[in-house]
Amino acid sequence: MATTTDPRIAVLSAMAYPPYNETSESRCTPWAEAVKLLADYRAAVLREAADRLDESETLRDLTDDHMHDVNAAANELRRMASEETRPSDG
Template sequence: MPKSPEPEGSARLMTTTEIAKEHGVSRQTIHTYRRTGIFPAPVEGEGSTRPRFREDQVDAFFEANPKQPRKKRRPQPEQQGAPVTTTTDPRIAILSSLNDPPYNETAEKRCVPWGEAEKLLDAYRAAVLRTAADELAEDDHLLAAEELRRMADEKPEAQDG
């Protein structure tokens, strides 16, 4: 590495680039240190407009202020509550199928016909009611459980939307 020109017996003068290379920091870091006023002041150099710094002062600065690990700019938010497993609600797929045309040759996409979609929705509704009935049965609510099972087995009437 080329040394800065200096008279015999005086401290070596270093440029920002030389400091960055020798101390393992970026030039921007040195400029940030200078802006905050904690870095040693530059020394008037001969024949150059680039700021130069005394090597002994720079070494003392980096001994007093060792390189810190990089800080994350955006701290991750603290997790709130317990982790929750996510599942896809089966009704989403059914309703999505209902909104599409029966078959699109260009997209080569086959959708669920209306009658099939109704059967899938009825099966889902019945499964939900049966699950609720089973939970009630465990709590000795036999009459309510039997009513839910009866509701699960009958087909709902069409509703006007």
């Protein structure tokens, strides 16, 4: 699999060019690596959504009370993204 910093490209590379597994005599991405790739992908999507909320021209016209809610939503998406990239016991 190609090394890259973009999680979307990493997932596509893992699917298109999975490594050869000697045990199963087939090409496949190891389960733990696939789980990490998907978690990284999900975190990138959450961060992108948060960035788009911050950059939205339409949302900038909201009142201060509503803008606070939008900022809170963007911050929650970023929190979820950082939580997604932490290792889990599952």
